[in-house]
Amino acid sequence: MATALDQTDSTTRSHYEWQYLDLMRRIWAQGDERIDRTGVGTRSVFGAQLRFDLSGNRVPLLTTKRVYWKTAAREFLWFLTGDTNIRTLCAQGVQIWTDWPLDRYRKATGEDIARQAFSDRIVADADFAAQWGDLGPVYGKQWVDWPTYEAAGEGLFRAGPGVNQVAQVVESLKNNPGSRRHIVEGWNVAELDRMALPPCHKTYQFHVADGRLSCLLYQRSCDVALGLPFNLFGAALFTRMLAQQAGLQPGALVWMGGDTHLYLNHADLVEEQLSRTPQGDPRLEIARRPDSIFGYRIEDFAVSGYTPQKPIAAPVAV
Structure with a gap:
């Protein structure tokens, strides 16, 4: 009996989502099986590329399952604040980052607390959140407050002013659009060991x-089933906000993956999603142009024409 994995290559089909499904199919059918950091195991390919047109307010939301784009947008706005504690996210009902502090808490205390109960306590108790909710210097900290050091005497150094990479990119897009240095980098080698997840x-x-x-x-590392749908929307949103701030129109989103993988315990998700057909043409509208890229709110974003098929649940590997 034929399965979704037996379908022929569909790259000639016009809907933008086929390239995502083709990548998923290739990884599951041909990827190298590996033991990974989480112990779950993956099938993986190295080096992948997807390309999406962002003109006309297009946005690469997957339609073969529901992507909770408001959750992804809230996470991205949180990155732009430079915050590294999950309390603000938990207060908005966003649990994307809860599993890592929860795992640390359970191992340290031996208490088998439920995720929702842990999240509720993070929100209700500021001291508890300060002790258990911090993720270390993850994304937002590096994006808007990359640490610097300056001389403070012979052989001594002290913390200098942090580098706001996002603000610098906005200014360079406005004043030097032809630059090849419009880059926001999160991989701070000196601080990787302090991050809940590099x-x-x-x-x-x-x-x-x-x-x-x-x-x-x-x-560098991509969970295609659970992470990539959010990453694509986040990158498209980032591009749209920067374009608006710099007085530009949106162009294309090019995504490149290093270790691009599917977890072995995602078999049901893969089979179900590959049996579905993409549909629709979602658009992302931005209601206003704030004075700064740091001034956007969740209410500023609206998605139209998005009629996804039902969600597909799968476990997160921590």
Whole structure:
């Protein structure tokens, strides 16, 4: 009996989502099986590329399962604040980052607390959140407050002013659009060991041509089933916000993956998603232009034309 994995290559089909499904199919059918950091195991390919048109307010939301784009947008706005504690996310009902502090708490205390109960306590108790909710210097800290050091006497150094990479990119897009240095980097080698999870979507590079802003996102490690749908929306949102701030039109999103994988315990998700057909043409509208890229709110974003098929649940590997 034929399965979704037996389908022929579909790259000639016009809907943008086929390239994602083809990548998923290739990994599951041909990827190298490996033991990974989590112990779950993956099938993996090295080096992958996807390309999406962002013109006309297009946005690469997957339609073969529901992607909770407001959750992804809230996470991205949180990155731009530079915050590294999950309390603000938990207060909004966003649990993307809860599993890592929860795992640390359970191992340290032996208490088998439920995730929701842990999240509720993070929100209700500031001292508890300060002790258990911090993730270390993850994405946002590096994006808007990359640490620097300055001399403080012979052989001594002290903390200097942090580097706001995002603000610098906005200014360079406005004043020097032809630059090849429009980059936001998360991979701070000196601080990786202090992070709950080193950055996966690590490098964003932006390019201006003919008044259009394009983004290339390099992702060193990619969970294709659960992480990539959020990463694609986040990168598209970032590009749209930067374009608006710099007075540019959106161009393309180019995504590149290093270790691009599916977890072995995602078999049901893979089979179900590959049996579905993409549909629709979602668009992302931004209601206003704040004075700063740091001034956007969740209410500023609206998605139309998005009629996804039902969600597909799968476990997160921590």
